[in-house]
Structures are given as C-alpha cells and as structure tokens.
Amino acid sequence: MATVLKTEQRFPKITEEGLEDLRKRIGVKIENTVEPWNYEATRDGIRHYAHGIGDDNPLWCDPDYAAKTKYGSIVALPSFLFSTSRIVSGYCGGLPGVHAMWAGANWSWHKPVLRNDVIRTEAYLKDLVEHQTRFAGRAFQQIYHVDFYNQNGDHVAECDSYVFRTDRDEARERGTKYESVKGGTDRISQEQLEEWFDLYRNEEIRGSTPRFWEDVSEGDALPRMMKGPMTVTGFIGYAQGWGGLYIRTNKLHFQLIDAHPGLGIPNHFGIRDVPERVHWDDAFAREVGTPGAYDYGPERCSWLTHHITNWIGDDGFLTKSDCQIRRHNPDGDVIFIDGKVSRKFEEGGKKFVEIEQRAETHRGEMSAIGTAVAELPSKG
Template identity: 35%
Template sequence: MSTTNSTDNETAVIEGRITDEDIERAKAQIGIPVYSRDVPWNKVPTSDSISHFAWGCGDDNPLFHDPAYGANTRWHDQIASPTFPIATGLDQTPKFTDPERKKLFRGLFRGTGKYYSGVKWTWYQPVYPGRPVLQENYTLDVEVKESQFAGGRSVKETFRYLYVDISGNPIATRDESYINAERHGSKKAGKYSHIERQRWTPEQLEEIEKTYEAEQRRGADPRWWEDVNVGDELPTVVKGPLTVVDIISMHMGWGWGGYGVGPLKYAHQLRKRMPAFFVPDQYGVPDIVQRLHWDADRAAELGLPAPYDYGQMRAAWITHLLTNWIGDDGWLTEMDIQMRGFNYHGDVHWCRGRVVAKGETPDDPVTIEVSATNQRDETTTKGTAKVLLPSRKTGAVVLPVPDVDLRRRGAKVASRVKGKVGEELRRLYGE
C-alpha cells in the first residue's frame, strides 16, 4: 500500500506529479464499469446529428448526410461515419453507492497533463438515425513508463468504450489510450521548443487547395475484393491548415466529449464539482484545462509552440480516408492508430494509406497501413486498418460477429433498465 501523506499529495497536485497512490488506484479500476454522469451530446442519433458530426470532421460523404442517398445503398438509409459513437451513447451503469468504491474512483493524476496517444476501434454494425445506442466504459489497462515528452514518469491508461444496440448486440468498441505526463517535466524537457508555427505563402496554399479538389470518393461504384492488390495506394485526403474554426466545428458535431464542459452557469456547476479542471488564465479568469486546444498562451505555458488538435479529429480523418476508398458497399471493421506527435494550429496533414495484406478469400479482411504526415514531414499518426470488400463471386460483405464474451457483456449492458431509452424515443417522436 502507498504511504503517501496528504501534504505530499497536495504538493504533487500543484507540481503536476504522478503519485504511487494514483497508480495503485488506476490499476484497481480495471474492468469495473463506471457510470458517466455527463449526458451524451446526442441522446438518440438523428439524421441531423449524424450529419453534423461528419460535417465537423470535414467529411462530405453523402452516405453520412443524405437519407435519400442512403436509401439506395445496401444500408437502406443514411448511416453514421465510423467514429460517430463518441457523440452518443446512453449510459445505464448504476452509480457507486458504497464509500470505498466512491473513494477508489475519485479523481486521478490531478494537475498532470493528459494526452491522447492512440485508439483501436472495432466496428460490428452501423449506427442509424432513430436507433438508440447504449454505452459502457471501463479501464482496460494501466502501464507505467518514463515519458519522452515530459522528461519524467508517465502513466498510459487505456479505456474501453463498448457501444451496443438496445438488444445488447455490440455496435463497436473503442479502446482509447491516454498518457498522463508530469507537467513540471514537460517545461524542463523543452522537446518542442524549436518548433515554430507554420507560415504559408499563397503558392503553398494553392497546392493544398488542389489536393482538396483532387479528393476521390468511391461512392456507389463497388470496390471489388478481386480488384485489390498488395501495394495499392489509397487516394490522399488532406486536412488543414488547422484553425480554431476547425476545433469549434469538431465540438459542434461531437459535443464536449464527456467532460461536462459548458457555458456560464454550466461552467459554474462544473467548477463546483471539478475545481481542478479549471486553471486561471493570465487575467485571473478560471478556464478549463482543455483550452490548450485553442489558447496560445496556455499552450506556451506548457512548453508547446501553439495549440493543437484532438486525437479524436485525426482518428475521424483516417476513417474519412478509408471510407472514401472502400465505397458504399465496403465495411471498415478495425482501425488501430497511434498519435506520435502534435498537430498544431497552422499545420496541414496529408492522410495516406497502402494495402499491405490481403486474405485468401473475400471473407478475410484487407489490411491497410495508414498515416497522417504534416508539412514538416513528421508522421504524427500511424497505424493499420482492416476492411471488408464485396466480391464478384460471393457477393455482399458479411459483417463481423463479436466474440461470445463481448456479446455477453453487451447483453448485461442492455439488461440495465432505467427507462432512459423509452423516454428518449418518446421525446424524439413526440409520443
């Protein structure tokens, strides 16, 4: 057991240090479902909310925007872009009532920097307008390491988000990893102090515009399994230069990502509940720590050259690349990516992919190596994806089936009846 006393804890919070006690508690949380007190941005997916999310990611695929277009695809309706579940999910997990469990889940790693490091998505079925999504989340893994960024100790936490339909059938899993880094170390390390915000010439911007114009979307023309070969390159998708408007637009589609952030009185309520989530700005106004995504002064305080994006944005950008390529009849079944660098305001990213493996039959996924590289030739995002494609011989894609343990967990999620689903459907349809 940890022998850290209260004075040590207070000092650690002020200095942004990681304590042994926090590490012990983080590991003790593994596998235990946690109730999310924050209301999902979209209680029930609608045509508009699905469209708004794709819009916030800069993805104009009509399959994600137009019910009439979707009606003429194998999905028979508009469907959501792959990472849309981050913007929905009714949580019916019971709240903790016993003091020990409440103490176990009290805030961890206070005062440290928390950085999105990667995500692994697995998809089993589409999200449709009007069909509720249920959610459960819990800690999947905790790993302690020395931080290259912060120059001190860091902790990698991986959280699983399980999304199911109201029958308990899994829709998707999202295994999302974050690095908790000691902020006093990041200031001393100065690893990114040599980077300056990019300045663009009109000629350079014109080349970026041409890439936007050249974007290719397969759409209704099937990409047949038989026509794909190892070494095939996916048409590039460009994103940027990143601006504050891009950050705002992502929030308009995504919401606040479960942080409970809000304006005015909502901010007051959050300050009462989570005072450590707020840090005074240079004028003494308490503002959320998340502002480093748009506040240049806050980014500078943390040793960064400029604000930067969300990892959720680059995950959505890579799915944009993939869904453009597979077309309406394909299915993105898995994506596992790591964030290897920041995407600062002013940066441009070129999202690329290449087929690296192909199974023996159309029922086997095609494996694609994916990346996002900026104008400094830094690959800040890298990973792999697996897709299923229709076949001239065997026909349409067969959606993947979750393993029995995941189906059982999904059934438990659906069995937690709190009346939320019925209430939201009645509200949605006015019954």
C-alpha cells in the same frame, strides 16, 4: 559545478498515492458515466460530426442518396461513436489536476449504426502503463475499454482508447520533443497552398461504385488525403460535432468545476477554466509544453477512418482501425494522410483488406500512424 535548474511548479503532479488509487479501479465497471454529447444517431448529429472532420460523404449527409443504398437510410460514419461516450474520447478519472492527452484507439465495428439508432455504452479502466517520454519525462498510459450497444441490444462496436497523463511543469520546463518549433511561426505561401488545395478539389468519394476485392492488389496505394491548414476555427468546428469533454457554459460550467476542482485552471482573468482550452488558447497550450493550440486526438483518428471510408465505398465496411497519435498538430500545420494495401485475406467466407496508414505534417514529421481492416464486396 553544474547548476541544476529547478522546475517551477504551477500544476498538480503525478503522485504514488494517485497512481495506487487508479490501479484499484482497473477492471471495475464505471457507473454513472458523464452524459454523452449524443445518445442517438440522428440525421443532424451524424451530419454535424461528419462536417466536423471535413467529411461530406452523402452516405452520412444526404437522406435521398442514402435511401438508394443497401442500407435504405443515412448511416453514421464509424467515428461518430466518439460522440456517444466521453470515456472513449478522453474523459478519465484519477490524478486530479494532472494533464491528460488523448493518444490513440483500437476500434472494432461489428454492425453499422443507422439513423435514429440509440447507443448505450459500458466502460472500465483496462490498464495503466508507465512510459518515459521526450515530451514530459515520466508519463502513464491510461487505457479504457468501451462497448457500444444499440437499442436492440446488438453489440455494434468496441474500443480500447487511451490518454497519457503527464506533468505539465515537466513538459514545459524540461520537455525536449518540441524544442525546434516552440515559439515559431511557419508561414506558408499562397502558391504552395493552392497546389495543396488540389487534393481537396480532386478528393474522391467512392460512393455507389463498388470496389471489388478481386480488383485490389497488395501494394496498391490509396489516394493521398489532406487535412488543414490547422486553425483554431477548425478545432472549434470539430468540437461542435463531437461535443468536447468539458465545454460547458454558465451554471453548467460552474457545476462541473465545483464538482471537480482539479479541472479548474485560472485563466489570465483569474477565472477557473477547463484544461480543454489547450485547443483554442495558444498561451495556455504553451504552458503545458506544447507548441501552441492544437487539434483533438479523436479528430485525427477520425481523419484516418475518413481516409478509408472514402476509398472502400458504400458497399465496403470498416471493421477495425488502430490509430496512434505521435505529436501535436498546432495551429498552422497541414497534414497529409497516405495508405497502402498491406494484405488481402479471407475469413469466415468474407473478403478483407488490411491497410497501413501514415499521416505526416507538411514538414515531414510523423503525426499519426494507423492500421485498418475493411470488408470489401466480391464479384462472386
């Protein structure tokens, strides 16, 4: 007779009562949202976010350069808006103590965000969808909608973003997604790294040279973009620009854990610390079923939009980006982002291209997929 192994329960589990409570919140505007990292698109805030994803485009980072563009000032990169809302970045309600993994977003941008714009947001829980996963068995996709407005009341952007709620114990004990890489260390030779670093050396920022719609053909490939190798230093670098969800110190850390006891998970000193430490605490990351400390989901979504903004140049405008995160990228991974033009079209007198994107690890594993739509200038 086969022996059934019982999962050791260390963490709170998904319950029917918790799910019912969540379903009651669908469509209800969220009041008193957690304070964002950035209220304003300041010069420093924009630059810090851009540098957090490895983007040195002078349109975001150089006031003298930006002053000569059609905008007349520094512009916030599209993904900067992640820093203006905790909700869009993965701060979720319900199911206290149950793991939440940010897994994707469908963005639409209506107007550029300029230096010193003040951003206000409105949010609500849009849906709760059950899935069966290799990572943790039964999981729930928790989808939020967030609208972004500037100080003039202009609707600058909107986004549906989502997290997956998973049982940590199930993922650790029975999850099969990372069986082949758990506990492994994949060393990369210096010769291989030097070859890959040519992608950094030759990375093209289109900048002030217009990419005209008429000069683009369906099937055109975008230059490959590299991100990594992943390091904990890099994950912290992103958190510096983005703000993190639960990164607090001293009294503010105490107030967070005191108000939300389910967030506090004891570390090896027995001190309650936040679940966000999966991004820098390798041992804890393995406790929740992942291969090790890993990158942030909004970070990877921002890499995909970086890939597009490099290519469209200053006179292009990214209007949509749909990104799906497909696996964790732990410390040591290298990511390659490729894309191609899948469609050219006109709408409302404007010229657009649609671009399919795919991000893979250096082992050929799918890391993320995306679809972007951008408006391009016309020779006409």
